[in-house]
Amino acid sequence: MVPHLTTALNGPLLSLEKSMLNAMPKIEHWFRTQWLDHAAPFYASVDLRNAGFKLAPVDTNLFPGGFNNLNPDFLHLSVQAAMVAVEKICPEASRLLIIPENHTRNTYYLRNVVELANILKQAGMDVRIGSISPEITEPTVLETHDGQPLLLEPVVREGNRLKLAAAKIGDTQLSEFDSCAVLLNNDLSGGIPDILQNLEQNLIPPLYAGWSTRRKSQHFDAYNSVAREFSELLGIDEWLLNPYFETCGEIDFNARTGEDCLAAKVESLLEKIKIKYAEYGVTQEPFVIVKANAGTYGMGIMTVKSPDDVRGLNRKARNKMSVIKEGLEVTEVIIQEGVYTFESINDAVAEPVVYMMDHYVIGGFYRVHTGRGIDENLNAPGSHFVPLAFEKPCTLPDCAGSPDATPNRFYAYGVVARLALLAAAIELQEQDPLNQ
Amino acid sequence: MVPHLTTALNGPLLSLEKSMLNAMPKIEHWFRTQWLDHAAPFYASVDLRNAGFKLAPVDTNLFPGGFNNLNPDFLHLSVQAAMVAVEKICPEASRLLIIPENHTRNTYYLRNVVELANILKQAGMDVRIGSISPEITEPTVLETHDGQPLLLEPVVREGNRLKLAAAKIGDTQLSEFDSCAVLLNNDLSGGIPDILQNLEQNLIPPLYAGWSTRRKSQHFDAYNSVAREFSELLGIDEWLLNPYFETCGEIDFNARTGEDCLAAKVESLLEKIKIKYAEYGVTQEPFVIVKANAGTYGMGIMTVKSPDDVRGLNRKARNKMSVIKEGLEVTEVIIQEGVYTFESINDAVAEPVVYMMDHYVIGGFYRVHTGRGIDENLNAPGSHFVPLAFEKPCTLPDCAGSPDATPNRFYAYGVVARLALLAAAIELQEQDPLNQ
Incomplete structure (x- = not known):
């Protein structure tokens, strides 16, 4: 239609x-x-x-x-394009940390994060979602509008790196997570939080793409x-x-x-x-x-x-x-x-x-x-x-x-x-x- | 199935x-x-x-x-990959000459050539098919097993370049064609013909990928x-x-x-x-x-x-x-x-x-x-x-x-x-x- x-x-x-x-x-x-x-x-x-x-x-x-609104029939097209994009930013790495928006109550937005993570996983990345929301103080499983689980983990800053701590979710033991790159799905409308300043990791898109400067x-x-x-x-x-x-x-x-x-x-x-x-x-x-x-x-x-x-x-x-x-x-x-x-x-x-x-x-x-x-x-x-x-x-x-x-x-x-x-x-x- | x-x-x-x-x-x-x-x-x-x-x-x-045997539902996947491939070989050019096998009577193979050309056209290339078969002495429209037309034009060597001459096919006037790269869909089983030796154009795959040396x-x-x-x-x-x-x-x-x-x-x-x-x-x-x-x-x-x-x-x-x-x-x-x-x-x-x-x-x-x-x-x-x-x-x-x-x-x-x-x-x- x-x-x-x-x-x-x-x-x-x-x-x-x-x-x-x-x-x-x-x-x-x-x-x-x-x-x-x-x-x-x-x-x-x-x-x-x-x-x-x-x-x-x-x-x-x-x-x-x-990303949740795209036609699932063309998922493979997104995956192939993600492979190209990933090769440019982190050819030698396999871990990617996604930082979403803080409004964790929009279950449609959460579904977007699930889908974005899915595309990058299918492109062969090891993906986890790190939240910089003050509400997320421990690993938290949220649910999207259509009942999909989304695990948000609080981001930890160590020196000039963002990491996720080791965690146990149900029966799953998650190891510490230190990624080559950090993918922002957060447009920084509220300004650039201190935790994102002066990182040695590759931030994508760069901070100056956020609305605090754009x-x-x-x-x-x-x-x-x-x-x-x-x-x-x-x-x-x-x-x-x-x-x-x-x-x-x-x-x-x-x-x-x-x-x-x-x-x-x-x-x-x-x-x-x-x-x-x-x-x-x-x-x-x-x-x-x-x-x-x-x-x-x-x-x-x-x-x-x-x-x-x-x-x-x-x-x-x-x-x-x-x-x-x-x-x-x-x-x-x-x-x-x-x-x-x-x-x-x-x-x-x-x-x-x-x-x-x-x-x-x-x-x-x-x-x-x-x-x-x-x-x-x-x-x-x-x-x-x-x-x-x-x-x-x-x-x-x-x-x-x-x-x-x-x-x-x-x-x-x-x-x-x-x-x-x-x-x-x-x-x-x-x-x-x-x-x- | x-x-x-x-x-x-x-x-x-x-x-x-x-x-x-x-x-x-x-x-x-x-x-x-x-x-x-x-x-x-x-x-x-x-x-x-x-x-x-x-x-x-x-x-x-x-x-x-x-290429004719691939699922047409995923054509866009081929097109996107072809875009990546083309960017590597000829980012600054838009013309591509394809040289197919000489066995022009295999109407299934001809269908493969039509499909390959189609993928590259959809990827934004200006594509023409140049034949090195001795049978093709003038622009010739062949028909695939399912009735699709395929225009083969005799390749002309000028100095160290392969070109197609200007031609008139029906009502269509084709201009002379000088491409940045030449794509071989001919495995050179019969040896490397003289017309392909020492070209200044980019030959893809290279001649040593053909069966005369491989x-x-x-x-x-x-x-x-x-x-x-x-x-x-x-x-x-x-x-x-x-x-x-x-x-x-x-x-x-x-x-x-x-x-x-x-x-x-x-x-x-x-x-x-x-x-x-x-x-x-x-x-x-x-x-x-x-x-x-x-x-x-x-x-x-x-x-x-x-x-x-x-x-x-x-x-x-x-x-x-x-x-x-x-x-x-x-x-x-x-x-x-x-x-x-x-x-x-x-x-x-x-x-x-x-x-x-x-x-x-x-x-x-x-x-x-x-x-x-x-x-x-x-x-x-x-x-x-x-x-x-x-x-x-x-x-x-x-x-x-x-x-x-x-x-x-x-x-x-x-x-x-x-x-x-x-x-x-x-x-x-x-x-x-x-x-x-």
């Missing part, structure tokens, strides 16, 4: 998908040369929006938390140059796969400082979008998304259709915008062109999410939301989306089929997601303290 | 599979470190024999010709050291996955020279096997396979159960043994411990063949033969086998399942096939003229 694309205006997108199909060897060759210069992140997921006239990434997650605008700056080069390669309008954006610093929603900057940027962005909509005959109303420049989980996100929408926010809206995950305060925002999602299934809107390991697309899923509009962010807390696993991998276009045949739409998703992945690689290279 | 293992004596094998499952992280880690020192061939297939008490490779093909005994010499190290790692008897072998040079079946060497080696091998059979309580009769040390396609192969079998061969048997593919004369033979195949399906014997690209297992199939015995080679000309694609990939053991559950049997196949692949990597390294 694949969501329908419910828009009359899919001319530009069909021609975009068509030019991707025709240029496939050129595209893959271009990616290959890019990966010679830029090391792909260990893993990533990219949220896409498909407006029929435009297909663009709106968020790139370097600590993906939905900025969405740095990512989309890098995406600008990637999208420009790719669009020149294909001879297409870059706007078809790149959303406009602006930033405002020094925002304090509660103290109402920065409102003018925000309103001005919103206005100029809406103006630019209007011109493009006119060029392509799009009749929808332009909108922008205002969100925290650092952070995740769809908190601190607003859909805005007029500069007035950001002036004189009421207390509730200001509270909503001012704090994101882990109580992190919002002081910088990114104002990003909103991309309608015109994919829907049974009247619910759907947004594709593409998963990658190293530089390989391993699958993806749709976030399907019944309670949300086509101009709203679907990765929001509270209102649970229903995941719908991609029924085909994103790597096998059917060149004989129509541009919008499922495998071809998925191929286009894989290409755009890899463009965002490449932007993340460049972003991380630029943010690496060693390069500064 | 998976063949049954029809033997009462599968104790040693079950314990072998079990130790592989338990040691999975250790095994994968060991492979990873091996691949740091030894470059995997671009592609390979390995014929295995599963006797229930023993699981061993009996032939490693560096020019695999059965020797099975060099491969199994390398396999001896691989199997020894692996068996020490697992603490198992190396014999459980390694067939004994000997060689005789200076054989002339027609002039009846070399018979004494052959009979003596047959006798000593049978003796060694007998001792092992007694050790493991195997009641079958030991046998050996006598085959050409260079060459392929199951010509020049004999099942031998007594030294007398190789003395006083009649004219027909001598003729059969003396010449293999492309009229190549047999002067050296390898005498290899025969491994019974106790896998069968509907009363037909079955032999697994595992396919790999770079160092990744991408799938495999069973050769299913109704007209052959459990002690005969199943890759023989004339008597067509029926391919039965593996229904699962070889990379996903089910550690909770019984050792002989299908995914676990397949995992063991993948491990043993990779041992043979590693032996091929070492063999090629040793045979590389640059290392001599």
Whole structure:
């Protein structure tokens, strides 16, 4: 089952998908040369929006938390990609410590950790899960929403290494665990805890990939140059796969400082979008998304259709915008062109999410939301989306089929997601303290 | 549908599979470190024999010709592995020329070429098929057994490069084709043609991987050291996955020279096997396979159960043994411990063949033969086998399942096939003229 694309205006997108199909060897060759210069992140997921006239990434997650939503039929694809990724970070080692998020009560998230660990185990790693949550003081078996057990063990710091102590769980005796690398599945929204500072082990992704230092605008700056080069390669309008954006610093929603900057940027962005909509005959109303420049989980996100929408926010809206995950305060925002999602299934809107390991697309899923509009962010807390696993991998276009045949739409998703992945690689290279 | 293992004596094998499952992280880690020192061939297939008490490779093909027999459900796995392989040989190029075998009348083989080209196209390469057959003097569209078209173009040598000339096929205008690399799917049984000598393009596999220079005994010499190290790692008897072998040079079946060497080696091998059979309580009769040390396609192969079998061969048997593919004369033979195949399906014997690209297992199939015995080679000309694609990939053991559950049997196949692949990597390294 694949969501329908419910828009009359899919001319530009069909021609975009068509030019991707025709240029496939050129595209893959271009990616290959890019990966010679830029090391792909260990893993990533990219949220896409498909407006029929435009297909663009709106968020790139370097600590993906939905491995449980991937199609189990393609598990072997993830395993093979994990083998490639593992060979790069720790060819000579076999132990890997995973550090998940601290919110251990989200049993769906726990299922993601089970699945991620499973992929890495199948890739031949000896995997254990080490928690840095203050609640986990001894080895604890938690249960996922579907009844799978997950053993979390408290991480112990010895000198500059993270270890797990020897433990006895039921009848099983676990030995002490000292791994070559530590895989973070924790986006560090709450800052970098001391226990993770100055480790001699290889931390993947690096600490500066966490939200305590990462900025969405740095990512989309890098995406600008990637999208420009790719669009020149294909001879297409870059706007078809790149959303406009602006930033405002020094925002304090509660103290109402920065409102003018925000309103001005919103206005100029809406103006630019209007011109493009006119060029392509799009009749929808332009909108922008205002969100925290650092952070995740769809908190601190607003859909805005007029500069007035950001002036004189009421207390509730200001509270909503001012704090994101882990109580992190919002002081910088990114104002990003909103991309309608015109994919829907049974009247619910759907947004594709593409998963990658190293530089390989391993699958993806749709976030399907019944309670949300086509101009709203679907990765929001509270209102649970229903995941719908991609029924085909994103790597096998059917060149004989129509541009919008499922495998071809998925191929286009894989290409755009890899463009965002490449932007993340460049972003991380630029943010690496060693390069500064 | 998976063949049954029809033997009462599968104790040693079950314990072998079990130790592989338990040691999975250790095994994968060991492979990873091996691949740091030894470059995997671009592609390979390995014929295995599963006797229930023993699981061993009996032939490693560096020019695999059965890509059409793989399960189409796992095509994406081949594509991803091909991406890895291509990145190693030609990261900066996008064109690849495939040179297939000259026997253009085997419409099943042609189907293999279509599938191989398809995998490489899906991996993003610009692929064309160049023939070195004297019959192909102009671009020729052939048809596979199932009606797929395959365009063969005559290869043109310009200086030290192989190219394809510009051509017009129907309404399609093909431009001149100059590729970074040339992929051989031709095992050079008939010797190395002049047109392939001293090319400046990257030839994959290298010319010395062809049967005009390769020797099975060099491969199994390398396999001896691989199997020894692996068996020490697992603490198992190396014999459980390694067939004994000997060689005789200076054989002339027609002039009846070399018979004494052959009979003596047959006798000593049978003796060694007998001792092992007694050790493991195997009641079958030991046998050996006598085959050409260079060459392929199951010509020049004999099942031998007594030294007398190789003395006083009649004219027909001598003729059969003396010449293999492309009229190549047999002067050296390898005498290899025969491994019974106790896998069968509907009363037909079955032999697994595992396919790999770079160092990744991408799938495999069973050769299913109704007209052959459990002690005969199943890759023989004339008597067509029926391919039965593996229904699962070889990379996903089910550690909770019984050792002989299908995914676990397949995992063991993948491990043993990779041992043979590693032996091929070492063999090629040793045979590389640059290392001599």
